[in-house]
Structures are given as C-alpha cells and as structure tokens.
Amino acid sequence: MSDHADQAEQNIETFLHSAIANARRHSPLQSDGHCVFCDEAVAINQLFCCRECRDDYDKEQRALRIAGGL
Numbered sequence: 001m002s003d004h005a006d007q008a009e010q011n012i013e014t015f016l017h018s019a020i021a022n023a024r025r026h027s028p029l030q031s032d033g034h035c036v037f038c039d040e041a042v043a044i045n046q047l048f049c050c051r052e053c054r055d056d057y058d059k060e061q062r063a064l065r066i067a068g069g070l
C-alpha cells in the first residue's frame with residue numbers, strides 16, 4: 001500500500017520535472033543567468049550578454065516566424 005503511494009508520488013515528481021523542463025524550452029525569454037542567444041553567463045534577470053545578441057535573436061525570431069508562416 002505504501003509502496004503504491006510512493007510510486008504515485010514519484011510519478012508526480014517526474015511529471016512536474018518534465019513540465020518545468022518543457023516550460024523552459026518553450027519560453028526562452030525567461031532568464032536563467034545565460035544569454036538567450038549565445039549561452040554566455042549573464043547577470044540574473046538579464047536575457048542577453050550584449051546588444052548584438054539581442055538584435056541577432058530578434059532577427060532570428062522574425063526569420064523563424066516568417067519561415068513558420070506566422
């Protein structure tokens with residue numbers, strides 16, 4: 001019985017971990033201390049290490065939107 005409960009708890013934990021990982025993948029504009037564009041370490045709450053990266057990221061996103069037909 002308690003084994004069963006442990007298993008359920010384990011499943012919830014696994015589910016939460018993958019949900020968080022998914023959310024991270026789908027919202028790159030959430031700062032995690034790394035430049036969104038080049039992965040360089042940046043101050044927390046900073047999305048980009050420099051203006052060039054932000055510009056390049058914007059360009060890339062625009063190109064992706066156009067390529068995706070959105």
Ligand SMILES: [Zn+2]
Nearest residue numbers: 035038049053
């Ligand atoms: Zn960068």
